[in-house]
Amino acid sequence: AQSVTQPDIHITVSEGASLELRCNYSYGATPYLFWYVQSPGQGLQLLLKYFSGDTLVQGIKGFEAEFKRSQSSFNLRKPSVHWSDAAEYFCAVGAGSNFGNEKLTFGTGTRLTIIP
Amino acid sequence: KAGVTQTPRYLIKTRGQQVTLSCSPISGHRSVSWYQQTPGQGLQFLFEYFSETQRNKGNFPGRFSGRQFSNSRSEMNVSTLELGDSALYLCASSLRGGDYEQYFGPGTRLTVT
Numbered sequence: 641a642q643s644v645t646q647p648d649i650h651i652t653v654s655e656g657a658s659l660e661l662r663c664n665y666s667y668g669a670t671p672y673l674f675w676y677v678q679s680p681g682q683g684l685q686l687l688l689k690y691f692s693g694d695t696l697v698q699g700i701k702g703f704e705a706e707f708k709r710s711q712s713s714f715n716l717r718k719p720s721v722h723w724s725d726a727a728e729y730f731c732a733v734g735a736g737s738n739f740g741n742e743k744l745t746f747g748t749g750t751r752l753t754i755i756p
Numbered sequence: 757k758a759g760v761t762q763t764p765r766y767l768i769k770t771r772g773q774q775v776t777l778s779c780s781p782i783s784g785h786r787s788v789s790w791y792q793q794t795p796g797q798g799l800q801f802l803f804e805y806f807s808e809t810q811r812n813k814g815n816f817p818g819r820f821s822g823r824q825f826s827n828s829r830s831e832m833n834v835s836t837l838e839l840g841d842s843a844l845y846l847c848a849s850s851l852r853g854g855d856y857e858q859y860f861g862p863g864t865r866l867t868v869t
Contacts, residue, residue, distance in 0.1 A: 672856040683760070683846055683860040730799065734856025742854040743789075743812055746799040 642667040642735040646747035653721050654755050661716040661750050663731030672734035673714040674744070675705055679727045687729075690714060701725070726754045758783065760849050760861035768867045774835040777864045781828050781849030787811070788830035789858060790822060793844040802845075805830050806853030834866075842868045 643666045653659050665671055672691050676684040688699025695707040705716045714731060731747040761780045769775050781788050789812075790802040801814040805824035822832040828849075834841055844865050848858035 674856070676860070681862075681865075683762075683862040684848075686857070686859060689857060742856065743801045743804070743814070744856060744858060745801075748798050 642671065642733050642745050644731050644733050644745055644747035646729075646731055646750050648750045649748070650751045650753065652753045652755060655723055656720050659716075659718045659721045659725070659752070661729050661731075661752070663714045663716065663747060664712050665714065665731075665733045666712065667733055667735045669735070670709070673705075673707060674732040674734065675699065675703070675714075675716045676730045676732060676746075677701075677727045678730065678749075684730065687716070721752075721754055723754045723756070726752055728752070760847055760859055762845075762847050762861040762864050764864060765862065766865045766867075768869060769837050770869055771837055771839060773837050774833065775837060775866060777832045777845055777847075777866070779830045779832070779847030779849075779861060781830070781847075782859055785849035785851055785859075786828050787850045787853045787855060788824060788828065789848045789850070790830070790832050791846040791848065792816075793846055793863070794842075799846070802832070804853065811853045837868045839868050842866060 645664045674689045675687040678684045687703050690697050690707045698704050703718050728749045728751050730749045732744045734744050763778045787806040789804040793799045804812040808824045819835045824830045844863045846863045847861045850858045
């Protein structure tokens with residue numbers, strides 16, 4: 641079965657600094673990969689996705705992520721964070737071996753705090 | 757295009773009661789998935805409905821059930837509520853069954869006392 645690991649529970653970054661959130665997945669084939677963001681009391685917003693092709697994907701709000709098959713990673717990056725980026729970030733893998741068991745599996749999330 | 761809507765947003769129930777949550781997907785989306793989010797277990801998949809049929813199911817007891825209507829709206833029911841059912845219940849819609857690209861609603865915060 642697929643799994644997702646987000647090794648950093650909490651990250652603090654200064655406003656204007658760069659950001660990298662780590663995500664590692666476990667799955668036998670090429671997975672579908674996603675990053676979502678969740679603000680307090682809100683649902684999840686899709687930031688970006690990787691299905692195939694170019695391993696560097698661009699998303700909304702200035703985020704990008706790079707798929708590295710050799711490292712089973714899909715890290716999220718942003719060159720300069722804004723105070724409004726403070727939220728919880730979830731990496732997810734979409735996988736399923738048979739029709740009818742496809743589902744998204746989520747990591748445990750990384751809480752991002754921005755300091756002035 | 758309007759996003760996924762969930763009602764109610766907040767709910768307080770007592771142990772042993774039952775509850776029904778509602779989800780309206782994005783227009784044109786025909787699949788609805790439900791997730792439970794708790795601090796201890798994180799985001800866990802409950803089930804997916806597509807074309808009014810349960811297409812996929814997570815590892816939850818039979819107290820958790822759902823259905824989907826012909827307009828793709830979905831309801832989730834939890835019977836005989838337990839304290840551990842307190843959670844944020846998220847609904848996600850996608851174009852077709854089995855689609856991994858899912859768009860989430862704001863959730864229903866259920867508190868069981």
